[in-house]
Amino acid sequence: MADKANAHPGAAGRAAAADHPASIRNVVLVGHSGAGKTTLVESLALASGALTRPGRVQDGTSLSDYDEIEHRQQRSVQLSLVPVAWNGIRVNLLDTPGYADFVGELRAGLRAADAALFVVSAADGVDGATRLVWQECAAVGMPRAIVVTHLDAARAGFEEMTEVCRRELGGTDPDAVLPLYLPALGERRSDGTAPVTGLVGLLSQRLFDYSGGQRTERALDDGQLPPMREARNRLIEGIIAQSEDETLMDRYLGGEECDVKTLIEDLEKAVARGVFHPVLAAAPAGDGSRQGLGTVELLELITGGFPTPEEHGIPPVTTPDGAPRPALTCDPAGPLVAEVVKTSSDPYVGRLSLVRVFSGTLRPDETVHVSGHGMADRGHEDHDVDERVGALSAPFGKQQRVLEAAIAGDLACVAKLGRAETGDTLSAKEAPLLMAPWTMPDPLLPVAIEAHSKADEDKLSQGLARLVAEDPTMRLEQNPDTHQLVLWCMGEAHREVALERLRSRFGVQVDTVPHKVPLRETFAQPATGRGRHVKQSGGHGQFAICEITVEPLPGGSGIEFVDKVVGGAVPRQFIPSVEKGVRAQAARGVTSGYPLVDVRVTLFDGKAHSVDSSDAAFQTAGALALRECAAQARTLLLEPVADVEVTVPDDYVGAVMSDLSSRRGRVLGTEQADAGSTVVRACVPEIEMSRYAVDLRSMSHGTGRFSRAYARHEPMPQQQAARVLEAEGGTAAGR
Incomplete structure (x- = not known):
C-alpha cells in the first residue's frame, strides 16, 4: 500500500493482457449519482499513465461519455470497464x-468484481441506497473500501465523513471502518475554508504532498505528529483486532511497539478477507497535473x-440440465466457464458481450457453448447454442484494444456472439456448463408502447428483442x-433510456400510450333473457330462440354453462351452439367491453325450426340472450387486486401505510425484517400501482423496495368504475 515507508509509484501504464490470475484485480465502484465515481476512474487512469491528459484518450474523446445517451443525460446509465495497470497488476x-x-x-458489476470501492461524497454523505448495497456486499463477504470525494465542497470534512461512514456502514463493528490517511490542509481561503493539498499516512507518519501537481513524499514536522496520534492509535488497534496473529494484541497491550511492516501486512490481509474497510480521500487532478489527490494511495490499496x-471464489455451476458439477477454481488451464455480464450494440462492430472469465482461457475464433436458463419470466427463453467467438478486446473509451486471450479472472469484450444475452454462460462445446444468473430486481413500472408508423412496426419486434x-x-x-x-422498466429514467436506445441504436420510433389493467365485469344479481334470431330472405332462413337465466358466482368461478332444456325445445345438437355463442359474447363483454366472468348461465327453453335452424343461428341467439340479461340486471x-409487500426502513413505515391506504389499499399487517427495517403487507388495486415504483423511491429516499403478485379480481367502487368507463367512452357500470 502507499502508506508503506518509502513507498513510491510503481510501473504505470495501460493494462496489457494478464498472464496469471494473481496479476489481476477486479474492482467495482459503487455510490450514489453525483458522488464522483466516473471522475475518480478517470483520475486513476491518468495517474496510472493510461490517459495522457485529464479525461481524454488518444483519439481525443472522453473516457467516460462514450455513450451518446450518457452524454445527453449527463449521467452514467450503464456499466463500463476501464482497465489500467499499476506495479505490474492489471x-x-x-x-x-x-x-x-x-x-x-x-x-x-458486483457479479464481475472481486472487491468494491464505495465512493461517498463529502457534500452529500451516505444515502440509503448505498447502505443497502453495503449490506448486500457484507452478506457475501465481498471486500470493501471507502473513498471520500468532494472534499472542497462547503461544509465538507473528511473527519466528519469518516465518522458518518463508521456509523452508517460499520454496523456492529465501527472500528472496522477507519481512515488510513488524514488530509493535510493548505492556506486558508478568504471564505475560511482550506484546500486539501496532501495526505498524512497514519502508519508511516509521512506526508504525501500533491500541491505541486505531482505526488512528493517527506517526513512530518514535529508539530504535525501530536494531532494524528489518536487516529493512528485507533487504526493500529483496529488492525490488530482483525489480525490473524492472536499474539499481536497481547504484545501491543504489553507495551510492545508494533512493526509498521507487520501492521501493513496484517492490514492487507484483513482488507482481502473483507473484515476491515479502510477509508481514503481522493480528488481529481488539476490542470497540468497527472496525479489527483489520493490516486496513488488508492492504486496501492487496490493492488x-x-x-x-483466485482468492474470491467462483459461483457454483451445473450442467444445462441441472446436474451438479464439482466446484471450479480460478485456473487458466481449467474447464472454460465465462459469464456475459453486459451486452451492448456498437454501430460498427455489432453486438459486443462483456464477459468475466471465471475458469479456463477464452480465445478468439474458437467455438463455445452458450447456455441461458432461468430468465424466461423476463422474456429470455432458455437456450443452448454453439457460437463462434469473434475478436477479444479490452475497451477504453471508444477504443477496443485487441487481446490474444482472456484468462481466468479477467474481463474482456467478445464480438459477434449473436445469440448470447446478459447472464448467459460460455463454456466448452464438448462439456457445456451453466452458471446460475445473479439475482435481479423485478421491473415494476409498466410502459405501454405502440409503433409510431408502419415502417417502425416492421422493425419493432427485432428492436425490442435486442433491447431486452x-x-x-x-x-x-x-x-x-x-x-x-x-x-416493464425500473423507473422513469430507465424508461427514457430504453426508448432512446430503441430510436438511436435500432432505428425504431415508438409512442407511449396509457397502460391498461385487465378489468372484468360480472352480474350483481340474477336475470332472465330471451334471444330471438329469426330472419327470412328467400331460401333457407335463420331461426333460433333460446331462453336463459344468469346468476352470479363467487370470484374465480369463470363461466359455468348448465343445460336444463326439457322436451327437446332446443334440439341436442344446438345446445353446444348456444353455449358457444354465450361464451363468445362473455369474452367480448356485455356492458363495458370487458370480459364477463363469475356467472352461471342456464339454458332452460327455446324453439327451433326443422329447416331454418342452424349452428350459427343458435350461436347468435345465445349471444343476444346474454345481452338481454345484462340490459335487465345490475352489473x-x-x-x-395485488398482494403487495413493501420493505422500508422503520422511519418510513407510517408514510408507506398512509400512502397505501390512499391508493384504496387494505393494510394486512407488518413484521420486522432486518434490523431497522419493516415489511408492510397489503392488498392494493393494480390500477393504483402503475407509478408506485417511482413514488415509493421518492417517499423512502431510494431505500424502499416492493414486490407484488396478482391475487384476485374484486368489485370496483361504483364512482371509480364510472370514472374509468367515462374515460374510455364506455357505459357506466352498476346501472
Missing part, C-alpha cells in the same frame, strides 16, 4: 451508474490489499387481455 475498474433505475448494471480472483437481450432488468409483455405491448366492474 486493474479492471468497473464504473457503475449511481441512479437507482440502473441497479441491473450495478448488480452486473496490495484487494483480493486476486441487453438488459435483464427489463421485461417485455404482450398482454393477452388488454392486447397492449408493455415494456359490476371488477378490477385486479
Whole structure:
C-alpha cells in the first residue's frame, strides 16, 4: 500500500493482457449519482499513465461519455470497464451508474468484481441506497473500501465523513471502518475554508504532498505528529483486532511497539478477507497535473490489499440440465466457464458481450457453448447454442484494444456472439456448463408502447428483442387481455433510456400510450333473457330462440354453462351452439367491453325450426340472450387486486401505510425484517400501482423496495368504475 515507508509509484501504464490470475484485480465502484465515481476512474487512469491528459484518450474523446445517451443525460446509465495497470497488476475498474433505475448494471458489476470501492461524497454523505448495497456486499463477504470525494465542497470534512461512514456502514463493528490517511490542509481561503493539498499516512507518519501537481513524499514536522496520534492509535488497534496473529494484541497491550511492516501486512490481509474497510480521500487532478489527490494511495490499496480472483471464489455451476458439477477454481488451464455480464450494440462492430472469465482461457475464433436458463419470466427463453467467438478486446473509451486471450479472472469484450444475452454462460462445446444468473430486481413500472408508423412496426419486434437481450432488468409483455405491448422498466429514467436506445441504436420510433389493467365485469344479481334470431330472405332462413337465466358466482368461478332444456325445445345438437355463442359474447363483454366472468348461465327453453335452424343461428341467439340479461340486471366492474409487500426502513413505515391506504389499499399487517427495517403487507388495486415504483423511491429516499403478485379480481367502487368507463367512452357500470 502507499502508506508503506518509502513507498513510491510503481510501473504505470495501460493494462496489457494478464498472464496469471494473481496479476489481476477486479474492482467495482459503487455510490450514489453525483458522488464522483466516473471522475475518480478517470483520475486513476491518468495517474496510472493510461490517459495522457485529464479525461481524454488518444483519439481525443472522453473516457467516460462514450455513450451518446450518457452524454445527453449527463449521467452514467450503464456499466463500463476501464482497465489500467499499476506495479505490474492489471486493474479492471468497473464504473457503475449511481441512479437507482440502473441497479441491473450495478448488480452486473458486483457479479464481475472481486472487491468494491464505495465512493461517498463529502457534500452529500451516505444515502440509503448505498447502505443497502453495503449490506448486500457484507452478506457475501465481498471486500470493501471507502473513498471520500468532494472534499472542497462547503461544509465538507473528511473527519466528519469518516465518522458518518463508521456509523452508517460499520454496523456492529465501527472500528472496522477507519481512515488510513488524514488530509493535510493548505492556506486558508478568504471564505475560511482550506484546500486539501496532501495526505498524512497514519502508519508511516509521512506526508504525501500533491500541491505541486505531482505526488512528493517527506517526513512530518514535529508539530504535525501530536494531532494524528489518536487516529493512528485507533487504526493500529483496529488492525490488530482483525489480525490473524492472536499474539499481536497481547504484545501491543504489553507495551510492545508494533512493526509498521507487520501492521501493513496484517492490514492487507484483513482488507482481502473483507473484515476491515479502510477509508481514503481522493480528488481529481488539476490542470497540468497527472496525479489527483489520493490516486496513488488508492492504486496501492487496490493492488496490495484487494483480493486476486483466485482468492474470491467462483459461483457454483451445473450442467444445462441441472446436474451438479464439482466446484471450479480460478485456473487458466481449467474447464472454460465465462459469464456475459453486459451486452451492448456498437454501430460498427455489432453486438459486443462483456464477459468475466471465471475458469479456463477464452480465445478468439474458437467455438463455445452458450447456455441461458432461468430468465424466461423476463422474456429470455432458455437456450443452448454453439457460437463462434469473434475478436477479444479490452475497451477504453471508444477504443477496443485487441487481446490474444482472456484468462481466468479477467474481463474482456467478445464480438459477434449473436445469440448470447446478459447472464448467459460460455463454456466448452464438448462439456457445456451453466452458471446460475445473479439475482435481479423485478421491473415494476409498466410502459405501454405502440409503433409510431408502419415502417417502425416492421422493425419493432427485432428492436425490442435486442433491447431486452441487453438488459435483464427489463421485461417485455404482450398482454393477452388488454392486447397492449408493455415494456416493464425500473423507473422513469430507465424508461427514457430504453426508448432512446430503441430510436438511436435500432432505428425504431415508438409512442407511449396509457397502460391498461385487465378489468372484468360480472352480474350483481340474477336475470332472465330471451334471444330471438329469426330472419327470412328467400331460401333457407335463420331461426333460433333460446331462453336463459344468469346468476352470479363467487370470484374465480369463470363461466359455468348448465343445460336444463326439457322436451327437446332446443334440439341436442344446438345446445353446444348456444353455449358457444354465450361464451363468445362473455369474452367480448356485455356492458363495458370487458370480459364477463363469475356467472352461471342456464339454458332452460327455446324453439327451433326443422329447416331454418342452424349452428350459427343458435350461436347468435345465445349471444343476444346474454345481452338481454345484462340490459335487465345490475352489473359490476371488477378490477385486479395485488398482494403487495413493501420493505422500508422503520422511519418510513407510517408514510408507506398512509400512502397505501390512499391508493384504496387494505393494510394486512407488518413484521420486522432486518434490523431497522419493516415489511408492510397489503392488498392494493393494480390500477393504483402503475407509478408506485417511482413514488415509493421518492417517499423512502431510494431505500424502499416492493414486490407484488396478482391475487384476485374484486368489485370496483361504483364512482371509480364510472370514472374509468367515462374515460374510455364506455357505459357506466352498476346501472
